[in-house]
Amino acid sequence: MDTPANDAVAEFVAVMRRLRAECPWKQEQTHRSLARYLLEETYETLEAIDTGDSTGDWRHLREELGDLLLQVVFHAVIAEQAGEFDLDDVARDVTEKMRRRNPHVYGPEAGAPTDTASVTEVWESIKAAEKGRDRLDERGRVTEGLPPGLPALLYADKVLGRLERAGRPVVREGDEVGDRLLAVVADARASGVDPEQALRDAVRRLL
Numbered sequence: 001m002d003t004p005a006n007d008a009v010a011e012f013v014a015v016m017r018r019l020r021a022e023c024p025w026k027q028e029q030t031h032r033s034l035a036r037y038l039l040e041e042t043y044e045t046l047e048a049i050d051t052g053d054s055t056g057d058w059r060h061l062r063e064e065l066g067d068l069l070l071q072v073v074f075h076a077v078i079a080e081q082a083g084e085f086d087l088d089d090v091a092r093d094v095t096e097k098m099r100r101r102n103p104h105v106y107g108p109e110a111g112a113p114t115d116t117a118s119v120t121e122v123w124e125s126i127k128a129a130e131k132g133r134d135r136l137d138e139r140g141r142v143t144e145g146l147p148p149g150l151p152a153l154l155y156a157d158k159v160l161g162r163l164e165r166a167g168r169p170v171v172r173e174g175d176e177v178g179d180r181l182l183a184v185v186a187d188a189r190a191s192g193v194d195p196e197q198a199l200r201d202a203v204r205r206l207l
Contacts, residue, residue, distance in 0.1 A: 012069070013087055016077045031075055038071045050204060101126045124165055142166070153196045156185045164189075 019026045045068055048061040073087060080086040099106040101123045104114045131145055142162045146155060160170055160182075170186050173179065188195035 009087075013073055013077065016070075016073050017080075020074075020077050020081065026074075029074070029078065031078060034071065034074060034078075038068075038075075041067045041071055046200075050200060054204070100130075121165065124162075151196060153181075153185060153199060156182055157189065157195055160186055160189055 021027070041064065045061070045064040048064040052058040052061045072090070076085070076087040076090055102119075103122065103126075104110065104112065104119060142159060146158050148155075150158070163170055170182075185195045188198060
């Protein structure tokens with residue numbers, strides 16, 4: 001019989017606590033030293049999604065999600081031992097966030113008809129208020145909270161999306177390679193296509 005999900009997670013946290021206490025390598029790790037592994041596991045998870053999408057076999061994704069969960073729990077256990085927060089705090093925070101940002105499900109008007117565009121607009125509006133983005137200047141509102149290390153296509157997609165929501169038309173001009181790439185991202189958005197994933201798929205078709 002499978003272990004119930006809540007018991008399985010609790011068991012995994014207990015394992016990580018013991019490993020943190022008894023494994024020399026794990027004792028030495030910090031949030032910063034683990035950052036590279038979090039990045040690696042994220043990209044391996046993306047690869048598993050691509051593989052599963054093309055083969056219909058999602059076992060690899062199940063494994064990689066486990067590795068991502070390992071990183072989340074490892075960071076939470078480190079924070080717990082430092083008296084900062086624990087995994088329950090992380091789960092409570094994200095649960096509250098999801099309820100706040102989805103008023104069409106949890107708010108007083110729950111169940112009222114809506115659509116994807118409206119849901120996204122409300123989400124971004126609530127997020128901006130939470131982050132204090134409404135008090136920033138125009139450039140700050142567009143770029144605040146966007147990690148500069150995001151892949152360039154994804155970064156461009158995010159910026160264009162924020163400009164669109166702010167009512168700023170994107171002028172497609174210039175013959176530089178960057179300008180043409182930006183125009184492609186704008187075209188992808190207009191077609192409802194994720195440009196990052198579209199390029200990944202196109203490269204995979206070459207192999």
